[in-house]
Amino acid sequence: MKQVQITLTPGESKRIIAMGVRKIPVIQQALAKGTILITLGSTNAYVLEELTGKKVDRSRYAAGYINGRTSAVPMDKRLPAIALKNGKEVSSDGILNEMTSGDVVIKGANALGKDGIAGVMMSNPVGGTTGGFMGPVMAKGINLIIPVGIEKSIPYKVLDISKRIGIQRCTKATGFAVGMMPLPGTVITEVEALKLLGAQDVFPIGSGGVEGGEGCVTLCVEGDKAEEILELVEKVKEKR
Numbered sequence: 243m244k245q246v247q248i249t250l251t252p253g254e255s256k257r258i259i260a261m262g263v264r265k266i267p268v269i270q271q272a273l274a275k276g277t278i279l280i281t282l283g284s285t286n287a288y289v290l291e292e293l294t295g296k297k298v299d300r301s302r303y304a305a306g307y308i309n310g311r312t313s314a315v316p317m318d319k320r321l322p323a324i325a326l327k328n329g330k331e332v333s334s335d336g337i338l339n340e341m342t343s344g345d346v347v348i349k350g351a352n353a354l355g356k357d358g359i360a361g362v363m364m365s366n367p368v369g370g371t372t373g374g375f376m377g378p379v380m381a382k383g384i385n386l387i388i389p390v391g392i393e394k395s396i397p398y399k400v401l402d403i404s405k406r407i408g409i410q411r412c413t414k415a416t417g418f419a420v421g422m423m424p425l426p427g428t429v430i431t432e433v434e435a436l437k438l439l440g441a442q443d444v445f446p447i448g449s450g451g452v453e454g455g456e457g458c459v460t461l462c463v464e465g466d467k468a469e470e471i472l473e474l475v476e477k478v479k480e481k482r
Contacts (some may be wrong), residue, residue: 244468245449252457255391255432257478260288262435263348266392266428268385269293272346278326278359279337281371283350285389290324294311294331304318306363308352311417314365323371331451343383347375351390351425353400360388360425365418367409372423379427386427389435392446393457432461439474440467 250258264270272278273293280290284307287300294462300442302321306314325334341347351360362372379386398405404422412419436444442465451458461473 243442243464244466245462245464246468246472247460247462248472249451249455249458249460250432250475251451251455252391252393254475255393256285256288256476257292257460258432258439258475259285259389259430259435260292261474262438263387263389263430264309265438266290266387266430268344268346269284269387272344272385273326273329274480277326277337277341277374279334279345279347280324280326280339280402281347281349281375282320282323285350285391286348287346289389293326294324305366306352306418306420307419312363312365312415312420313417317471320427338378341378341382341384343385346385346387347379348387348389349375349425349427351388351429352394353403354390354395354429354431355400355403356395356397357399358393359400359428360390360429361404361422362425362429363420363422365409365420371425372425376423378400382473386425387427388427388429390429390431392431392433393449406481432459436461436463436471441465441471471475 280286282305284304287298289304292400296352304315323334325332325337352363353361362377401424435443444463446458447462
């Protein structure tokens, strides 16, 4: 069995994850005949690019972000969330009312717990974008895909954290105080994405870095297509 090792920056991880998301069968089905709602988020911006083939201003296709503080993109600077209906861009306004259990909502995360459950921070007292779509998703059984990098792994359970924190429980914060909502969906990290792209097995072997490599993840990739995946990663690095 062939084995290669790859190191990805956070941006490169987002691109690989997005490429993997496109390969998910339920995504392929919804692109052909169905609806996909791509909610705002830094990783989701890459997913949007992969699904449409168009470039997007990633700094504006977001609601909250972390830049050393918990921050938010001002409402007047945000791009509108995009939905795809049968592969074509449509307005996301009211789209949840039309969506069914065969459709897909894509939502990024801020944390990936040790039990594999992801969570998203919320600084809006009514839950922001997450609060707006989770009701219909859970009520209808809409597919929820969660693209999230391994760099967001934490050594705690998201459900436990969500019970302990909240905007009104926090007295001070570096940035916005937040609560957290667990996301009961299908998590796609670099590991799942690389398997979708042809790897037989993938496992992390290190994380972190310096000189612009902060947040990197290093993985071992095994399988007959391991070297092809390494070539793909090199192409992603060239286009960065």
